[in-house]
Amino acid sequence: MTATQQLLGTDPGWIILVKGLIIFVICVVATLLCVWGERRIVAFMQMRVGPNRVGKFGLLQSLADGVKLALKEDLIPKTADRIVFVIAPIISATTCFMSFAVIPLTGTVQFFGHKTILQLTDLPVGVLYVLAVASVGVYGIVLAGWSSGSTYPLLGGLRSSAQVISYEVAMGLSLVAVFIYAGSMSTSDIVAAQNHWWFSVVLFPSFVIYAISMVGETNRAPFDLAEAEGELVGGFHTEYSSLKFALFFLAEYVNIVAVSSLATTLFMGGYHALPGLGFTETWLGGWFTMVWFLAKVVAFFFLFVWLRGTLPRMRYDQFMQFGWKVLIPISLVWIMVVSTLRVMSQRNVGRMATGGFTLGVVILIIAASSLLDSNKRRKAREDELGEQLPPSFPVPEIPAPRAEQLNG
Amino acid sequence: MLNLALHVGATKTPEAVLFWFLAPLAVIAALGMLMAKKAVHSALLLAWVMITLAIFYIAQDALFLGIVQIVVYTGAVMMLFLFILMLVGVDSSDSLVENIKGQRPASIAAAIGMGGLMVTLIGRASLGRSAVGLVAANTNGNVQGLAEQLFTKYVWAFEVISALLITAALGAMVLAHSQKVRSRTGQRDLSIARFRGDSLASAAGLPSSGVFARHNAVDVPALLPDGSAAPTSISSVLKARGDMIESAIFELQPKEEEEN
Incomplete structure (x- = not known):
């Protein structure tokens, strides 16, 4: 049993209840602020003002929108499968909160006179638990698409299931390197293992793969194919209205916060301060660590919004190809490299052998990539030659300057 | 089955409450899975049964097994869901017509054989042997203990099962794949069909x-x-x-x- 598990094991029941409530409130408030923040940031990027009418800086805009949504008429289509149609948003909205149970929001703090950590429970397989909860959450989307009894939602639901299944593989593989380095699957152990170096530095490729697949996992731009409004009206939630739609909306933003928190915990040192600012961790009786945690989560959220404001939506086949033919093979190779290095360091293999292995891997990667590049170049050249074949129908002569340009 | 597993220690009240609350739900869902008309409803109820089983595993100290049960089986049921949509169609109901000759007796025989196998296996494992208990099995950690068993003693079985699963997935892909008999009708073909038809009413x-x-x-x-x-x-x-x-x-x- 680790220190964290012992610390959490002594919590009386009411503290667990209060913690659960705190997590719930944080998630809901975060959703309201995220919706507002996203609209303001995207507006700033597009040189608009964004919502600024309701409350100071428009801060209460999302609250007003929520009230408006709740007051709307609740429709269920005639062809819908009624039970599944009602269950789907509930599944989405409940599972998204569950993953916060294992995420440590603070270090050791004094909580109404009890020494504890703001973390509901510390499972030895905490990160796997988050993945499990996420895979249940997909059911909400797929069932919503299927039960609507309508074409576009079905397409959106199918797309999202294919998307989440393929990007969950990449996500799981990116986490393997973290497990190998931390020697544990519990979130608190992983945070503790990042005392010296954050895993985003040590395991940079894993971090990049996780960051990409977490955008795919949450159905956010540029990977928001499940609700591509240009192609599928609204995707899986086309037929939803009122509170049921609000639940999907809530689930989307809580999911963003959840994957950002997981990224913070696994790769950015969790609730620990930035390097060199460790002395702040004892301020306010340890509660200041929560500020660090939230700051990192907000940074990830900004990344999400930035991506949405910058990148166009990917085409479905390109997106799938990227997941299966780029992300997964790269993570597999990376895991092999990491585990070999790990075994080498555990067996105390000399520095020469480790260096030689690293050099060999680098040379192999350079060789493989240059082979790919030359293949690509040859193909491009062939295409160019194919274009220059004389057409089979009469064409006017090419003007002289252009002909010179083409023939050199 | 639960009683066998619980010989090690007495059931605590929360666990008993959990069991008596979830077990009837699981049994009802399992029966519903067999009775449900729509294949998608069956798949959903199956997912529910799997999740309840996972909760039982977690309550019995097999944390890793429980979580993996959810990860693997929710993914598997999702695949089942997709295969239903692809192979059978969106709104399909079960048809009780027997297409393959002798399928029913063969499947009943296979089910009885499988059940017998399970019963004998569990009987061999639990009867006439004192249970060690998960506390002893988990001394080096639940995950580590499982990994050691899986990758040393049972590595062959593990590989065989994975090969079996890949074969099943490929089989389903082959079944779902249908070759196009004729090329897709283009705009030109449609236009020709409009004018060569019996009536010119819809030519424009x-x-x-x-x-x-x-x-x-x-x-x-x-x-x-x-x-x-x-x-x-x-x-x-x-x-x-x-x-x-x-x-x-x-x-x-x-x-x-x-x-x-």
């Missing part, structure tokens, strides 16, 4: 909905010059769904009648 394309009617929604048929409704102006999908508004109320009345 079908009328769009709501034309000359008093209402321009997609579910209201257009009106022909004589004031009657044009049924071809409504999409066949809407017609099949029954989402079509009776056009009579939108028909124009002959002028003489209005004057009367």
Whole structure:
């Protein structure tokens, strides 16, 4: 049993209840602020003002929108499968909160006179638990698409299931390197293992793969194919209205916060301060660590919004190809490299052998990539030659300057 | 089965409450899975049974097994869901007609054989042997203990099962894949078909909905010059769904009648 598990094991029941409530409130408030923040940031990027009418800086805009949504008429289509149609948003909205149970929001703090950590429970397989909860959450989307009894939602639901299944593989593989380095699957152990170096530095490729697949996992731009409004009206939630739609909306933003928190915990040192600012961790009786945690989560959220404001939506086949033919093979190779290095360091293999292995891997990667590049170049050249074949129908002569340009 | 597993220690109250709350739900869901008409409902109930089992595993200290059960089986049921949609169709119900000769007796025999195998295995493992208990098995950690068993003693079984699963997945892909018999009809083919057909009525394309009617929604048929409704102006999908508004109320009345 680790220190964290012992610390959490002594919590009386009411503290667990209060913690659960705190997590719930944080998630809901975060959703309201995220919706507002996203609209303001995207507006700033597009040189608009964004919502600024309701409350100071428009801060209460999302609250007003929520009230408006709740007051709307609740429709269920005639062809819908009624039970599944009602269950789907509930599944989405409940599972998204569950993953916060294992995420440590603070270090050791004094909580109404009890020494504890703001973390509901510390499972030895905490990160796997988050993945499990996420895979249940997909059911909400797929069932919503299927039960609507309508074409576009079905397409959106199918797309999202294919998307989440393929990007969950990449996500799981990116986490393997973290497990190998931390020697544990519990979130608190992983945070503790990042005392010296954050895993985003040590395991940079894993971090990049996780960051990409977490955008795919949450159905956010540029990977928001499940609700591509240009192609599928609204995707899986086309037929939803009122509170049921609000639940999907809530689930989307809580999911963003959840994957950002997981990224913070696994790769950015969790609730620990930035390097060199460790002395702040004892301020306010340890509660200041929560500020660090939230700051990192907000940074990830900004990344999400930035991506949405910058990148166009990917085409479905390109997106799938990227997941299966780029992300997964790269993570597999990376895991092999990491585990070999790990075994080498555990067996105390000399520095020469480790260096030689690293050099060999680098040379192999350079060789493989240059082979790919030359293949690509040859193909491009062939295409160019194919274009220059004389057409089979009469064409006017090419003007002289252009002909010179083409023939050199 | 639970009683066998619990020989090690007495059941605590929370665990008993959990069991008596979830076990009936699981059994009902399992029965529902067999009874449900729609294949998708069966898949959903199956997912529910799997999740309840996972909760039981977690309650019995097999944390890793429980979580993996959720990860693997929710993914598996999702695949099942997709295969239902791909192979059987969106709204399909179970048909009880036997397509393959002798499938029913063969499957009953296989089910009984499988059940017998399970019973004998569990019996061999639990009867006449004192249970070690998970506390002893988990001394080096639950995950580590499982990994050691899986990758040393049972590595062969593990590999064989994975090969079996890949074969099953490939089989399903082969079944789901259908070769196109003829090439996709293009715009040109459609145009030719319009003009070479028996009637030239639709040569210029079908009328769009709501034309000359008093209402321009997609579910209201257009009106022909004589004031009657044009049924071809409504999409066949809407017609099949029954989402079509009776056009009579939108028909124009002959002028003489209005004057009367």
